[in-house]
Amino acid sequence: MIGLYSMLIAATLAARTNDYLRGTKSVQNGFFIRLLIVGCFIAPLTMGQWKPALLMVGVWLAVVRPLAGILGPRVAIWLLRMGSQGPFESWVGRPPSQLRRIYRAIEGLGGVPGQDIQTAMGNAEKKSALKSAAIDYALRRPEIHAVMQRFGADRQTLQSLFGELIACGIGGMRTGHYLPEAIAQYPRPLTFLLSWNADRSKMRQLDVAMAIIGYFDRGETLPTLEKEVAGVG
Structure with a gap:
């Protein structure tokens, strides 16, 4: 035995x-x-x-x-x-249980071959509602609200930026986190994204997407942007 x-x-x-x-x-x-x-x-x-x-x-x-x-x-x-140069910082860790349930529900609504249009549209609506619930969860936290205020950002700002990141290939589960919605859950990646949005000349959009993937996948250190130091610290 x-x-x-x-x-x-x-x-x-x-x-x-x-x-x-x-x-x-x-x-x-x-x-x-x-x-x-x-x-x-x-x-x-x-x-x-x-x-x-x-x-x-x-x-x-x-x-x-x-x-x-x-x-x-x-x-x-x-x-x-393994095989990555780094540098690394502490991994962000597993999301809280409530977020894990939301993420699993989103993942479960992924496209299934052969779905009829009505079912696919219904799943898309449910997925959108779950993503909104994930953002709601983030915005209720004081530290996230503080970052949003410093950059004058709101829910529409996040949704617009997330749409751009999805176009760059970010989307789906990464080491237990559902991207891009997981960015809103943590001050560090949210600050990085909003800092870049304040001055897009600092990095290419694709490089921003890859940096965020590296952060969630491997705990790679996010680049520090000038606006981030001046406005957020």
Whole structure:
């Protein structure tokens, strides 16, 4: 059973780490890793050991899965940093539980091949409402409100900037955060974006998008813009 528990722990950590990675290979890996986890639960049952099987499920739910949820994104960040020059700052961390629910709901409304027009339009409306809810969550926080005030920005400013970033390729889940809406949740990337918007001669739009992706993917340090130092600090 020790070997089975070790395999279950390793597979669960691998699954949670894989959830924060991207690409077709990540999806394929996730499928096989989850099959392995299910196999760990089934193995004791094939030997008639249903009590150890139930105990294993309980330990997995109470201990292994929560710990993997904490460690998984950090392992993913470490893997994503490999081959990158940096410099790095502390990773922003996992979003709060309320935001995670919103992000998962948005991700679940992604385009599905073969959808009829009515369903696609309904999902688009739901997605828009969820994105607005994410911005609402940010604007209720005093530190975010303070950054917005310093730059004279409002919700319309954010939505306009987010539209520009989406056109540059930002969009979707990145290490547990849904971009570009996640930018509004943290003073550092929000300050960076609004600083650039105040003086666009400092960086190209595409470079801004890539810097934000690096910040959320790998914890890369965002460039400091002149306006940011003078107006926000």
